Amino acid sequence: MVLKKYVDFVTRHFKGVLLFMFIATAIFSYYSRYLTIDASAETLLLENDADLKLTREVHGRYISPDYLVIAFSPKEPMLSDATLTAIKSFKKDLLKIESVESVTSLLDVPLLQSPPMEISEVVKNVRTLSSADINYTQAQKELTTSPLYANNLVSSDFKTTAITVNLKEDAKYTELLSKRNAFLDLKDKRALNGKEKKEYEVAKKAFKAYVDSTKDDTHKLIEEVRSVLDPYRQSGELHLGGVMMIADDMISFVKDDIAIYGTAILVIMILMLWVIFRQVRFVVLPIVISFSAVVMTAGIIALIGLEVTVVSSNFVAMQLITTLSLVIHLIVSYREEYALFPRYSQKELIEITLKRMSVPSVFIVLTSVAGFVSLMTCDILPIIDLGTMMNIGVTVSLVAAYLIFPSVMMLLPKKEPVYIFDKAFTLNKKFAYIVENHGKKILLTVVAILAFSYYGVTKLIVENSFINYFKEDTEIYKGMQEIDSNLGGTTPLEIIVKFPDTQEKNNPSSENTQEGDELSEFAEEFEEDENNAQYWFTDEKRQTILKVHDYLESIPEIGNVSSLGTLYKAGRILKEGEDFDGLEMALMYNELPLEYKKILLLPYVNTDNNEARFVARIMDSNSELRRDALLKKIKQELQTEVGLDPENFKLVGMMVLYNNMLQSLFDSQISTLGLALLLLGGMFLFLFRSLKVAMVALTVNLVPISVIFGIMGVMNIPLDIMSITIASIALGITVDNTIHYYYRFREELQSDGDYLASMHRAHSTIAFGMFYYSIATIVGFLVLVTSNFIPTLIFGLLTVIVLLVAIVSDLLFSPYLVLLFKPFGTKK
Structure with missing residues (x-):
């Protein structure tokens, strides 16, 4: 009943629907400008972490400012007039930056042995390299041998020195943070009363507003420091380092990758869609719908105050995969109906397409939502936010696909599809042949793959190395390596x-x-x-x-x-x-x-x-290095x-806090993955009304997850804050394919009750959409492997592997299990 009303409405009022979607996209596009990417150190911490509270207390008791480190390797000898003048000069320039409190260099540190003196003399007359009568030979010996400075302020070969840029404390930030955290501490002890809840909301909003207003300050500061250093690069090699710089550069890399590779993926997908469909309408529609869905999602996320963090930075790619799947399956189904009923009107073809594809698509989105809801059950805010973003994203993708596609197609004249690629494409038939004739080989192959995966999983490490996020020829890697x-x-x-x-x-x-x-x-x-x-x-x-x-x-x-x-x-x-x-x-x-x-x-x-x-x-x-073990x-x-x-x-300190976050992420993924599988099993059971179907479907869906973790273990790819979401991606892709295939298989089975014939018919129909969507996405995501940002590279590579394994699992292993166990019953 609901389906019929939807189909009637969208085919009758398609112009109004299209106008509505255009206005909605425009409105949310405006708000999407306010979506921010935050890869600051705060987003990598657990706000309810006891070690975080302790770290803040400790830093309040000690001289412990935020800082940047400059590694300077001069061309001239370290204590030459030219080098000391250069250090003195750019120290002076650095101190002109508003956010800089002080600069500590080898010119500023107290020398206790140049010459050796009684402590009573030292405290009255502290000597430094800037002192008038300093002996440079004694000073060099002290700097390279004293525990205070060797391999800390200067390198052992005396060719590199560290210059520490200490930053001013943000007193307002500390004050607002303390006010907010006071309520959080109180919440841990007891429930807040009405007045306290209001005060807590005020404190929380004030802190958030201030953080948002100063979000770009760190980036501006780092750019100012770099601009100060640029004129002095002729004096030697200068590398900037520090935790703040790493976090800021990560944001820059993510933004650059979104701009560069987003465009590259778009161009490549356009080419692939053209190769497959050979019609402008079927190239433009997936791109337009994907753009609308992503823009609306970004606007909604910005409106409700969520921020993209390191953990959730891949949500756009994940939504793109979901949207393309929905649209390509609609296109393939429309083309299939056209081939069967060439004399039907455009309206009739669209109605048949929507009636056939709406139900499985809705269940795909509901199943995805159930999986992502599991992420929202953990107590880690970035993971909760990722679950929220993806639930919004897949819902918006469904609405965009099933409103824009039929509306645009109703506006366009009926036109015969081009089947050149379909006729040349034979992989679906080859897969069906393998399922029919080589079932045991499929089973043995899956067993071998699972054995490989089990071995790989035993080698899987949970680790987070910022230096390994960047290629060796990048400036940030060189700087971190020099300081390290x-x-x-x-x-x-x-x-x-x-x-x-x-x-x-x-x-x-x-x-x-x-x-x-x-x-x-x-x-x-x-x-x-x-x-x-x-x-x-x-x-x-x-x-x-x-x-x-x-x-x-x-x-x-x-x-x-x-x-x-x-x-x-x-x-x-x-x-x-x-x-x-x-x-x-x-x-x-x-x-x-x-x-x-x-x-x-x-x-x-x-x-x-x-x-x-x-x-x-x-x-x-x-x-x-294994941080947790250390x-x-x-x-x-x-x-x-x-x-x-x-x-x-x-x-305490940043290493402890980062490690706590990573270990919590891993633990949450294990627990939420189990919950996700349980929820997915429930959805399969609800959709197909068969426990046997649910068990077979879950078995199939475990293969890509196992393979991806196995490959990561064997290839020594750590499970870190950037790759921790790959299990969710793997599950989402495989569930999508499984529902489409099973729904169509059941539909085919109802005609004659012949499992083998139904398998061949399903491979000759729905498999086209599964293959086309996988091919377009695989080729598009392959471009990510050229990124200078290693997490982007690995994400692209792992996504491609997941897509490959998912399509093979769903069109070889899954139909083999269906033929073996006959979970849909037999025709009486």
């Missing part, structure tokens, strides 16, 4: 060690009875206030700090480690093997000028909280090797 290899690593890992509170405070000045008179005077001043830092730097703490520091340095995946242990080790060089005692450390803590204290002490110790901080930088380019190893060995109690240390 020569300047101590890329991604920061922070360890916070809390020291047990003690009732008695030991005066560390007694540790060394050979201090000079001047140190004694400092000690007397300190003793006037029992809360002074001299009581904090005890021998026991020093030993613990050095033990943790040495352990972290022993890990191959870690590059540079910075902590109080670094300063203690520098002291051993300065004091010819002896450690700084507590009084000397307290002297530096209290008397060192603030600008140097920010470099040597404040990032690594908080006496008020009785804790020390270690910043280890991970070698992101290490091919053996973090678990460190947690375990800090207890077993170092002897820390688990309650007295915490791992």
Whole structure:
């Protein structure tokens, strides 16, 4: 009844329907301009992650600004006048940028051994490379051998130096974030009352509005920094790095790929549609409908406030696949009806086409929605958003296809289709022949494929390496590699060690009875206030700090480690093997000028909280790096090797947060995949009213997922934040084909009850649409393998593999199982 009303309405009022769709597309096209791509660090974090809350608390206690890193490899010697002048000059230019708080270079760091001096002298007269009477030979030796600077500020060969651009804290962002998070913390403890709910909504909207208003600021800042550096590239190689830059460049790569490869895919699909159909109407219609569907979806998503993140960045490609499938099946069905009933009017042909294809198409979309609903059951916002986007997308695709296609066809005069490609295309008949005559070979092949997939799945790794997102000849890769290899690593890992509170405070000045008179005077001043830092730097703490520091340095995946242990080790060089005692450390803590204290002490110790901080930088380019395993190893060995109690240390920082997100994504995919299969089984059962059909369909749909994970494992392609959605894509493509084929097979079976004959007829009809849609999409997505952005390349490659496996599974393995088990029953 509903179907008849829809068909009557769209064929009678096609001009009004077309006008409505044109207006809707135009309106949503306007709002689609406000759809934003956000690949910032915040989108890669779990907002309800306890480690995120802890990281924010830690960063509030320490000098820990956001920063960019510049790797400079000058053409002239490092300490030559030309190089030092260049560093001084672009430091001056960098400081002119509004968002830059300070710039730390080798010109600014305190030199403790050039020449060696007593600490009491150092704090009164801190020397740097900018000092008038500095000895460059001594300075070079200190910079390349001191634990403070070697393989951190400068490379071991003294040919590369790091320049850190520290950014101003966004006080308003911090304030708004704190207000919002206060309500989130309260929600975790109890339900909010009416007043609190209103205040929470106000705080949430204020934070979102501010974030949106400053979204482009990071990109503008990075572009400003790059423009400052450009004139100095004649002085040597300059590479920009840092987590902020990586996130921003990812956005740029995604946007460029959408512009370049979106156009390329469009052109290639137009060519393929022309090759297949040889008529302008059947080339233009799929493109117009796909464009309308994607634009309307983008507008709706923008209107409801969703943002495209790294996790959901492939939603356009996924919707394009769905839309093309719907439209190409409509075209093939129309052409099939024309061949059967050439004397029918255009209206009659369209009515038959819509009546035949509407029901399976609706069930395809409902099944897809059921699958994507499973994504919305997890607690990870980017995954929930992806599920929402795809549910909106497939629904809009169905509406666009089944309103625009019949309306445009009603406007066009009836014209005989061109069947040149159809007559030359014989793969469908060959597949039918293989199903009929080589069933056992199909089964053995599937078993072999599943065995291969099982082996591959055992090799599958869940990993996320930003450096491997880019090709080796790209500027960002070179910069990350330079910083990773020569300047101590890329991604920061922070360890916070809390020291047990003690009732008695030991005066560390007694540790060394050979201090000079001047140190004694400092000690007397300190003793006037029992809360002074001299009581904090005890021998026991020093030993613990050095033990943790040495352990972290022993890990191959870690590059540079910075902590109080670094300063203690520098002291051993300065004091010819002896450690700084507590009084000397307290002297530096209290008397060192603030600008140097920010470099040597404040990032690594908080006496008020009785804790020390270690910043280890991970070698992101290490091919053996397994982040989750490394973090678990460190947690375990800090207890077993170092002897820390688990309650007295915490791992925080970007590496922990990214890893938490990745592991949560993986866990959610496993759980949601199981739920998706359960929901799909229910949909198959509802559609075909047969448990046997549902079981066969699910078996067929598992093949592409198994194959894709198997290939990823064998080819060492990690399951990361960019490829985590491939299972959803694989499932969506296969479900689409399975429903189309089974629905048509059942229809053919009703005529004579002959399974074998029905299989041949289904292959001679619906298989054309399945093949044509797969061919057009495969050739279009192959262009993605030329991208410089590795996730785009891998996504294109995996999508092509999924399409190939899906069509083979649905037209070989699926009909073989149908012939074997006869799930549709037999004619009585």
